[in-house]
Amino acid sequence: MTLSASLEKIFGPINFSDKDRDRLVYSHDASDHSGYPSFIVWPTSVEEIHKLILLCKRSNATLVPRGAGTSLTGASVPNESIVVDMSKMRKVLEIKDDYIVVEAGVPLADLNRELKYKYFPIQPESKASCTVGGMIATNAVGLKPMEYGRMEDWVESLTVIDGNGMPLEIKGDAVKHFCGAEGNTGIVLKAKLKLLKKEENRSSKLLQFNTITAMYDQIKKLRYDPDILNIEFMDEFCSSLLGFEDKLYVIAEFRGDKGEYKGKDSEDLWLKRETLLKLVRGEKYFQMEDVQVEEGDKFLHWLRKNRIPSYGAIGLNMFNVLFKEDRLVSEMKNVLKLLKGTLGIKFGYGVLKKEYLDKDFAKRMHALKTHYDPKNMMNRGKLI
C-alpha cells in the first residue's frame, strides 16, 4: 500500500489531503519562508497520531506538527513532509482553581474565553489565532515577559508522543525538553497549564519622551522601582498608529496604584497596545525581527538613524523591529554582532534564525533529539 493510501486509511478521506490547493496553502506560515508538504492530515485522536508515527518510521517519511501557523521563522513550514495540523484536537478537558488541561490544538483565544476569574499570563501578540501546542513548541513569550517569563514557566505537565511513537507523561524539569524544541522532540497532545488569579491592584503610567537618552535615564530608574512589573516601549511610528502623539512612549506597569491609569483604565491601555501587531502588519512592513540587546539605547539610536520602527519589552531590552527592505536587515545583523545582541529570542529560530541559536542550547537540543526522535522524523531541518 502506498504512503498516501495508508494515510487515507488512518485518517479517512475528510482528514487527509493530497490536493494541490491544500498543499499550496500549507506551504506557508506567517514568515516569508515556504516549502511544500507531501500530504496534510488532521488528527482527531491520540491513536491516529500513534499510527501515523509508526507508519512514518516504517516508510522513512518525515512530519511537521502545526498549530495555527503564525510562526515568523518558518518553524511550521514543511519540506516535502507530512503536515500534522492539530486544529481538530481543540478540546478544553478540565478547569480547576489553579490549572487548566487542554488539547494541543486549543487556540489561546478559546482558553481565555473559558476562564472567568482566572488568568493565563502568556499572551503573545498572535493570541487571536495561536494554539497552546504552538506556544509550547516555540516557548512563547507574552506581552509581559518581564513579569511572567516564558511558556515553560507555566506548563505543569504535558502528554506528548515522541519519535518512537510512545505516548509519554512529562512533568517537572523535563517539560523543558518540549518547550522551545519547535516540534523536534515530539508532538504535544495535551497540556496542564498553571493559572493565576486576576489581580486588580495594579496601575500603569504612560510616559512620553523626545529623546532616547532621556527615555533610557528614566527606564534605568524604573527597573529599580520595587513595584515595577512591566516596561513597554513604542517609537514614534508605532505610537502614532495607536493614536498617540508622534513621540517615544513608555508604558510602565506597577503593583499598587502608583500609575495614573488604574484598574480597568490600565487594562484598557495594555489592550490598546495589544492591537499594535495587526496595525503594523497592515502597513508596508513585510518583515518583523525580534531582537534582544543589552545596550538597548545604542541599538535604538541606530534604528532611529535609519528610520526603522520598533516597539517591545524595553524592560528586558527585547524589541520587535520592522523592515521594508532586506538591505537594512543585513545591516542590523552586523550592528547586533557589534553590540553582542541576538535574534530569535522571542519568535523562536525555525529555519530563518538558526544561525543565532545559542551553542549550549543547540548541543542540548541535539542530545534530546537523539533521545526522543532518533530517526530524525519530526520537523527535520528546524531549530538544529
Added chain:
Amino acid sequence: MKCKLCGLCKEKCPVFLAVLNESVSPRGKGILQNEEVLDKIYLLCTLCEGCGCKLYGEKEMLELREKLIKNGIETRRNRQMLSNIQKHGHPFLEQ
C-alpha cells in the same frame, strides 16, 4: 493588495471554525489569491467580514466570484439555482 499571511484572521472566520482546514480560512484564500489560483474555495465565505480583512470585504469577494464564473468555475448547485430563477423565478422553487 496582497495577504500578508499573519494568520490572525483564522479564528474569527465561521467557515474555518466549521471546517478547520486552513485552505478555507481568509489566509488560505489569500495564499491562493497571491498565487493567482482560481478555485471554488472562494465560494466558501459568508461575507460576514468577521476576519476584519480588507482583502475579503463583500465587494472584493463578489468581484472574485464574478471572475470565477467568467472562467467557467461554478458549482452544480449554483447553476441549478440560476436555472431555477430563470425558469421559475425562485432559487429553491418555493412559491
